[in-house]
Amino acid sequence: GENVEQHPSTLSVQEGDSAVIKCTYSDSASNYFPWYKQELGKRPQLIIDIRSNVGEKKDQRIAVTLNKTAKHFSLHITETQPEDSAVYFCAATGSGTASKLTFGTGTRLQVTL
């Protein structure tokens, strides 16, 4: 099955700096890669996603890049703000009868003033 590794497990940046979180996946058939943000005690919420036919996608301060050859994808947050502090999860889904997501183990992002 799919295996997703996520790094780093914790990340501390100063407000206004950029943050980058990286994930690798093992199944070359994976074709959908969402990123979720989870605040303490809350549900995971989708912040951006990318499909395998696209190399990069951007939404305001958030961008995701995908390298299919190397089987890795990254989340980039620019101009970080305190409200960006949360745990971020990457995920990947392969082919099949349902979008069976395999998640990374999460990155705790702390944005300091």
Place this chain on the structure above:
Amino acid sequence: DAGITQSPRHKVTETGTPVTLRCHQTENHRYMYWYRQDPGHGLRLIHYSYGVKDTDKGEVSDGYSVSRSKTEDFLLTLESATSSQTSVYFCAISESVGPGLETQYFGPGTRLLVL
């Protein structure tokens, strides 16, 4: 937030007792999923459903069963709860598996403690 509710939101039970968690959706989405979330493991898929009475196993299905008799309800049962099943359980739904429709939306979660 998508129209997903989970019940109960918190539960404390004893080892060996059966426990049923309920996920209810008002979105009429075809696909429903149960995940568990544990520190250091992220979210792991327990079971999923791709239609009424159509279910399949995820990566951590041992000790769990599911049922879906109606589009809107997906039940997760711990046949005989063990301490290793102490976790936060999330239900998720998605409309389809096609491009643009595969986004999974999560419910608020159920915090389960097995003593």
